[in-house]
Amino acid sequence: MLGHLLHLAGIDSFIIENRSEDYVIERVRAGILEQSTVDLMIENGVGERLRREGMPHDGIYINVFGKRHRIDFAELVGRRITVYGQNEVVRDLIEARTVTRRPLYFEAEHVAVDDLDSSQPLIRFRHEGTDHELRCDFIAGCDGFHGVCRPSVPAGALTVYEREYPFGWLGILADAAPSSEELVYTLHERGFALFSMRSPKVTRLYLQVPPSESIENWSDQAIWDELLRRMTTRDGWTPNIGRITQKSVTPMRSFVAAPMRYGNLFLAGDAAHIVPPTGAKGLNLAASDVVVLARALKAFYERGSSDWLNEYSDTCLRRVWKAQRFSWWMTSTLHRSPDETAFDHQRQIADLDYLTSSPAAMTSLAEQYVGLPMEVSFESVGLKECRRA
């Protein structure tokens, strides 16, 4: 996305990816786009397929111990979310990049960043057997939690805030028509479960499991038994069953590294922060980071101003911390913790009772779930004008 926004602003960039094109296009990841992420894609000319194939949702269900409650985003806050796989977003952006003929390297090896204390930092990588060195004005570390950029910052320059959760998510994709038009977040005595989807024929489902759970311990039958046990409501709603085509376990953590900058290296997305998935915020935070970064880089090249670059980290972190708080709240409210006290559990029940009976509480969830405003609007970046030009 950053590469595309920079392209629209007439700024050169190289994109260096260590995975293969097929891998990034096919790897199933998150699936919920906030309205501003959808608008960002559409307004910048990469939202055609999203507009056609994305599944807009006006609300979600919360299933508390067998009773389903609906939270109506459209009515409460006048905004909606869209179900569209993150890998589909990646596919659309690769296609847009290819049309521009700007550089995009897949399967880059031995990627390293260096000279971070200079005004012209260096990226080294090997591609198709040839070693490359790239001197640049700026490096955008959009390389994820396990990428090379954040660990290349000298020790002590970043403060890390971190919380691990005593559970993970077992996720599956199934060839089954979604049995609900909207997502269903479930809290059952045995733990959390989530019903989602990818298309009119594909259901996406998640189960809370121990964080180091091995997927080998779960036969397809055991997964369905547990999903149905947790999700089936008292009035008989239940997911449709189908062939499981993909399954995996992911641990959950909250993580922030601050500031999101060292010299001319700017960290964005998961390279700087991780949220537990319960609030569906990870991809959307990455999108808002790069809007802030694109605006700052554009001001630097057009007006010679570094003000927005200097504000980049603080601007992003304001939105990041609010999303961290929301993701932590969704996670702790909807999971059973192995070390919870009886008091904790009663407080959790009261939290859900309050949520599902108070329009004020529902509005607060709705406002955060559809996405708090981007700290800078992409209109203010002037990118729409660039596209027209």
Ligand code: DHB
């Ligand atoms: C999906 C993932 C999430 O983390 C979430 O909160 C909702 C839906 C999904 O993959 O569809």
